[in-house]
Amino acid sequence: MSLVLAGVAAVGCASKYPVTFDSYPQGATLVCNGTNWGYTPKTLYYDEKVKKETSLSLSSCSANWSSGARQYYGTVPIDQFPNGVQQTLQRPDVPGFQQDAEFALKVQQLNIQKQQAQAAQQPTYSQQTVSCKKSFDISGQIYQFSQMFCPPGYYAAF
Known part of the structure; x- marks a missing residue:
């Protein structure tokens, strides 16, 4: 069965099925069906039709760390998580963990700076x-x- 992502920008979509892709360490690039969705953690919203299924295969999505390490996501049991789910992947035990951990910190710092810049633009x-x-x-x-x-x-x- 082919399922289409409704898009990352969809916010507050009660009828959509949210899947939060996470990784350890965070900051891996999330790639699904060849599309780069940014860094983990990232929530994507699937069409509401998936709620009728018992499970959702996420095997077309992978976490790609800066060192080159890669891990694929598995299957989500929708019947156990009808309101959405979070999938967290452990980085494979291959060389480059230090590089990936340092990159995760940089991504976290960039996200904080982005939030601060957005807050500064909001009128007080x-x-x-x-x-x-x-x-x-x-x-x-x-x-x-x-x-x-x-x-x-x-x-x-x-």
Whole structure:
């Protein structure tokens, strides 16, 4: 049976079947059917039709560490995990573990930096402004205040 991934960008898909691919050490590249989905851990959402099956074969997906080590995922028993599952692969016992562990730390640091950059772009309470007009002022002048509400004596300008 051929199952198609609905996509990584799908968020909050109650009808989709989430599979979180993880690895030890983390930071392995997840490749499914020749498509690079990024670094582990990574959640992919499968079509809801898989919920009708007893199991889902993930053998077309592999964790590929920076050292060249590779491991393939197995089969997920959907009937035991109807709301989604996490699969974690152990890195094979081959040379290069130190390189893969160091790369995992770099990936983790990059993810933290990305989260910090995204948080810095979000307006904080002190960065938000509101446009207000002064009560009983017929000039129509609009005032900007660095808060969420107009102060007393002003009303919101729409």
